Amino acid sequence: MQKPLKIKPTDDLPFVLLDSKQNIFSITGRVLPEDGNKFFEPILNWIQEYVDSPNQSTEFNFRLDYYNSSTARMITKLIVLLEKIQEKDKDVKVVWEYLGDDEVMLERGEELKSISYLPFELRSIKK
Amino acid sequence: MTAETVYEFFQVLERDKISFTYRGSFSNTALAMATELIKNNMDEEHSKLRNKLSFLMIESFQNIARYADGEDFDEPTEESDFFMTRNVGKAFYIISANLIDNDKIAQVKEKLDRVNTSDKKELNDLYKTVLTNKQINEKGGAGLGFIEMVRKTKGKLPYAFVKINDERSIFFMQIKLESEEVDENAPAKSDENDVKIDDAQKIHKLVSSERVLMMHKGSFSQEAVAPVLRMVEDNMHSMKLKMQKKVYHFLVEILQNISKHGYVVDNEREGIFMIGIRNGRFEIGTGNYIDNTKTENLKSQIDLVNSMSLEELNEMYRKYLREGRITESGSAGLGLIDLARETDEKLNYRFIPLNDKYSFFSLTVKL
Numbered sequence: 001m002q003k004p005l006k007i008k009p010t011d012d013l014p015f016v017l018l019d020s021k022q023n024i025f026s027i028t029g030r031v032l033p034e035d036g037n038k039f040f041e042p043i044l045n046w047i048q049e050y051v052d053s054p055n056q057s058t059e060f061n062f063r064l065d066y067y068n069s070s071t072a073r074m075i076t077k078l079i080v081l082l083e084k085i086q087e088k089d090k091d092v093k094v095v096w097e098y099l100g101d102d103e104v105m106l107e108r109g110e111e112l113k114s115i116s117y118l119p120f121e122l123r124s125i126k127k
Numbered sequence: 128m129t130a131e132t133v134y135e136f137f138q139v140l141e142r143d144k145i146s147f148t149y150r151g152s153f154s155n156t157a158l159a160m161a162t163e164l165i166k167n168n169m170d171e172e173h174s175k176l177r178n179k180l181s182f183l184m185i186e187s188f189q190n191i192a193r194y195a196d197g198e199d200f201d202e203p204t205e206e207s208d209f210f211m212t213r214n215v216g217k218a219f220y221i222i223s224a225n226l227i228d229n230d231k232i233a234q235v236k237e238k239l240d241r242v243n244t245s246d247k248k249e250l251n252d253l254y255k256t257v258l259t260n261k262q263i264n265e266k267g268g269a270g271l272g273f274i275e276m277v278r279k280t281k282g283k284l285p286y287a288f289v290k291i292n293d294e295r296s297i298f299f300m301q302i303k304l305e306s307e308e309v310d311e312n313a314p315a316k317s318d319e320n321d322v323k324i325d326d327a328q329k330i331h332k333l334v335s336s337e338r339v340l341m342m343h344k345g346s347f348s349q350e351a352v353a354p355v356l357r358m359v360e361d362n363m364h365s366m367k368l369k370m371q372k373k374v375y376h377f378l379v380e381i382l383q384n385i386s387k388h389g390y391v392v393d394n395e396r397e398g399i400f401m402i403g404i405r406n407g408r409f410e411i412g413t414g415n416y417i418d419n420t421k422t423e424n425l426k427s428q429i430d431l432v433n434s435m436s437l438e439e440l441n442e443m444y445r446k447y448l449r450e451g452r453i454t455e456s457g458s459a460g461l462g463l464i465d466l467a468r469e470t471d472e473k474l475n476y477r478f479i480p481l482n483d484k485y486s487f488f489s490l491t492v493k494l
Binding site: 101 | 353449461
């Protein structure tokens, strides 16, 4: 079983938990790295390895307050990687959570949904 | 605010290594962030001044807060309170400007003149008298705050009153803190490089007419600008969440752009940033040095996004998200596309060649 990846949050960076044993995959908080490539490298590497032998059912959870444009590109890369799971006849889904009145994060979620080939749920949540 | 305005500020503040002006809500959060911003920007050589400078900034900032009318802050007007900290050469300056009733001017003037003409011993005596005898203070003795400022800086407190109408004036005061020990007994020397208080008045006029909420000139590393973002957030509580998010998003993109692509001069990525509010709309301006070999490409990128419709911008953005940017020419960065599609006006920009190596690049957007 793949070792879990856990990244502690800071003011500008999110809490990340990728744990195949517990079947939890989530990124939560603000994502404003100056260098998106650098911050996402371990995350994308982890996912790359995971999609080779994924769980029967995978739900990737985003709950973001803000993210910058270099992160937008990385999130898309992550989603494209997850699409490989479908080719293995396993279930995979993205859940995009946004605070009920946060129109900006809803719009951003809709945009990502429109360019993704995965089941993509936009879920309104309360604080 | 236009790209031209940003350059005008940059010129007026040419000698400022660090510069910060503020006209928003004088809250504790804003104060904490202002002191942090200056600390993060301070060079090692000035590190000894840190505590003293923080103390004086707090004293001056709270002084403004104390006399502020307490109304909810909406947008800066000609009469808004003003706070500034700047570093020119070896000295730091703290400037405050707030409204004062004309009939109180004589009283304040008398207090200032007294501390400005007292020697060390007289100041100490005055301090003790005011501390132990509240009566004298009310009768017009020097305020404790002024005495403390003079004792801490070992300098004078230049001031000015600028009449705005029959009832009120703007009261300017400047505190100077030097990194070199000042010889207390030596007669005050007049330094040609000294920053005069009318300089602050000029800047005040500029931020007033441009409705600038906050301006910062200095180094633009991520760490250095974090407090700027928090301060802007602190001034947006009364706005719709959507607007707050958009402004924040804009700021992050635009500030990170400077810290990533700014041309390095003397080991620093220097830049200027300002945010204003006019008629309920946010205006954001940035300026920084850029390598002359990169100006053509950047110019064509901005022209490209300016020429595209929202639909085209969205399409381009989504394409880049999935495929990445394929060629450098004939395309624009994600950040620029994002800025262009969030505003209904064109991105306003200017390049001003400064020498054969780099130019000054300024950009403004409205939200």
